[in-house]
Structures are given as structure tokens and as C-alpha cells.
Amino acid sequence: MDGNPALDAQRDAIIGALGSLVEGIAATFGPVCEVVLHDYRHPEKSVVAVAGAVTGRSVGGAMSEIGLRVLARGDEAGDELNYLTRTRGGQLLKSSTMVLRDSTGAVFGALCVNVDVTAVQQAQAVLAGIGGGAATGAAEASGTTTFGNDIDSVVEAIVDAHQLRQSRTWVQLGRAQRLELFRSLDEHGVFAVRRAVEQVAARLGISRASAYNYLSQARAATGTPSDPGSASTGGDA
Structure with a gap:
């Protein structure tokens, strides 16, 4: 973020206004719903408000890999609505991530809603079985998503998942595959x-x-401006 005091005050006001909505949205949908408010100015502790316990998030926790992906897209990021993902514990979530922008259009946070639809999917299967037919309309999750309060565990999970997709260890990868691994990790924030x-x-x-x-x-x-030093030692993004 640019550190502009006026814009920071504006962003703080937006975060403050949305914070009061988090509990209300979660209460509307009940215990299967979790609402998380993120401030991307502090990616390692981006969670500033949370209601519900679907993914076990808490205030001061880190963003998920979905948040990292949004952060990597910068101001080009858009809302991701009504998508399915699965937690590492096997829960099927129906989620929406809505980016927050200041008056300049810069993305600085997100409001995320996660609804645990595991029981709904199971009920559909049971009802289909009783009716003598196959379950229909069951959407597949896009993949397993790591949610955690510790950014280190999120980063490690992303790296491990990318290695698994390569089906080879680092020493077995050729130079092109190694560069592709780093490019993909970079794209995922x-x-x-x-x-x-x-x-x-x-x-x-x-x-x-x-x-x-x-x-x-x-x-x-890829023509991306390269400043790798800031990736590990820089301040909040």
C-alpha cells in the first residue's frame, strides 16, 4: 500500500463500517456460515473481524491461499462469487470473496462469506438413494483450500500442493519446470x-x-517487474 494518510483513513473507515455487518450476516445464515473481513495491508494478520467457526479463523489470523491469489492480482482483482472449495478436513464450502476498494480503485481488503454445505450435499445423496435415482446437480469443488491463522502453514501447503501436481520432487524437475513452479507460486501470491x-x-x-x-x-x-528482495523482507503489502 502507498502509505497515503488520507487514503489510509478512508480504508480504516470502510473496514470499520463493514466490521459491524460481519456478525449480522453470519447470524442470518446460522452456524453453517462464517464471515471474515480482511485488511490486505497486513497479509500475515489480515483478519480484522470474524463471525462463525467454519474454517476456525480468528482475529489476527492470516489470509488463505484464496486471499493470497487476490492480493497477487492487485487492483485487477475482482469479486469471486458463489464458488465451491473444500477444506483440508473435507468440508465442502460455498463461498464468495468480495474485494474492498478505496476511492482510487485500489484493492485493500476483502469481505468473505463461507457456508458449509457438506450436510446439504449428503442430504441430496440420501434423498436420491431413497428415491431410487442418482444424485444430480452436485457441483464439484474447485480444489482443496488451506485456511489457517498462521501464514507459514498456508504458504507451505501451497508449495506442497504445487509439487504434488508436478508429481516429481524438486531434484527431478528440469529447469523449465522449476521456473514454472516459481511462476505459479508467484501468481498465487x-x-x-x-x-x-x-x-x-x-x-x-x-x-x-x-x-x-x-x-x-x-x-x-513473464515480464513481471522483479523485486524479489521485497518479497521476503519488505513491509506489509
Whole structure:
């Protein structure tokens, strides 16, 4: 964020106004609903208000990998509405992520709604079985999403998931595949948080210098402005 005092005051006012709505929205849908308000100026502790306990979030917790992806898109990010995802514990969630913008159009936060529809899906299967037919209309989740109050655990889960999709260990990857891994991690916003380069390097079993080098090359290949040093030592994004 640019540190403009007037804009920061405006963003604080928007966050404050929405904070009072969080409890009301969650109460409307009951215990299957969770509402989380994020301030992306502090990605490692972006949760500023939460109601409900679907994903176990708490105030002061980190953003999820969905939030990191939105953060990586910057001001080009848009609302993501009515999508399905699955937690690592197996819960099926119907979610919406609505970005917050200041008067300049800059994205600085998000209001997220998560509804646990696991029981609904199970009920549909039971009713279909009783009726003698197959369950219909059951949508598939886009993938497993990591929710956590600790940003380190979120980053580690993203790195592990990307390695699994490659079906190879780091030493088995060719140079092009290694660059693709870093490009994908960058697109998912992993390097927007402090110490991310060091953490990714440790997770992959490579040196910090190698991680910086791969990130720089990956950004150069896509024409992304490269400042890998700020990814691990910079302030709040």
C-alpha cells in the first residue's frame, strides 16, 4: 500500500463500517456460515473481524491461499462469487470473496462469506438413494483450500500442493519446470508475504540464493517487474 494518510483513513473507515455487518450476516445464515473481513495491508494478520467457526479463523489470523491469489492480482482483482472449495478436513464450502476498494480503485481488503454445505450435499445423496435415482446437480469443488491463522502453514501447503501436481520432487524437475513452479507460486501470491522466499527455499530444500534466482528468472520470463528482495523482507503489502 502507498502509505497515503488520507487514503489510509478512508480504508480504516470502510473496514470499520463493514466490521459491524460481519456478525449480522453470519447470524442470518446460522452456524453453517462464517464471515471474515480482511485488511490486505497486513497479509500475515489480515483478519480484522470474524463471525462463525467454519474454517476456525480468528482475529489476527492470516489470509488463505484464496486471499493470497487476490492480493497477487492487485487492483485487477475482482469479486469471486458463489464458488465451491473444500477444506483440508473435507468440508465442502460455498463461498464468495468480495474485494474492498478505496476511492482510487485500489484493492485493500476483502469481505468473505463461507457456508458449509457438506450436510446439504449428503442430504441430496440420501434423498436420491431413497428415491431410487442418482444424485444430480452436485457441483464439484474447485480444489482443496488451506485456511489457517498462521501464514507459514498456508504458504507451505501451497508449495506442497504445487509439487504434488508436478508429481516429481524438486531434484527431478528440469529447469523449465522449476521456473514454472516459481511462476505459479508467484501468481498465487506466495511471495507477497514476508520471508516467503526463505520459506519456499527451505520447503524445497534449496538455498535462499537459488530461490531468489529462480523467482527473478520466472518474473523476467513473464515480464513481471522483479523485486524479489521485497518479497521476503519488505513491509506489509
